Amino acid sequence: xxxxxxxxxxxxxxxxxxxxxxxxxxxxxxxxxxxxxxxxxxxxxxxxxxxxxxxxxxxxxxxxxxxxxxxxxxxx
Numbered sequence: 001x002x003x004x005x006x007x008x009x010x011x012x013x014x015x016x017x018x019x020x021x022x023x024x025x026x027x028x029x030x031x032x033x034x035x036x037x038x039x040x041x042x043x044x045x046x047x048x049x050x051x052x053x054x055x056x057x058x059x060x061x062x063x064x065x066x067x068x069x070x071x072x073x074x075x076x
Contacts, residue, residue, distance in 0.1 A: 003039070006071070041073075 001009065007021070008014045058066060 006069075010067070010069070 004018060004021070005014070008016065008018070013020060054068065057063060058068065
């Protein structure tokens with residue numbers, strides 16, 4: 001799955017053509033009129049203590065709608 005296909009999939013618009021991403025008036029069933037995403041790539045494995053901190057922060061009220069995805073792109 002490409003990055004663009006992942007955006008369509010997680011935005012629940014996988015049955016739409018790629019051009020839907022250019023339409024600023026399109027309303028996704030999941031996110032509404034706009035969606036902001038960020039891809040970060042790690043260069044070293046994340047330690048277990050770091051993952052535990054991530055999980056504990058994800059249960060806070062401010063992170064109610066946060067989504068974290070882990071994608072293995074075949075790094076070294």
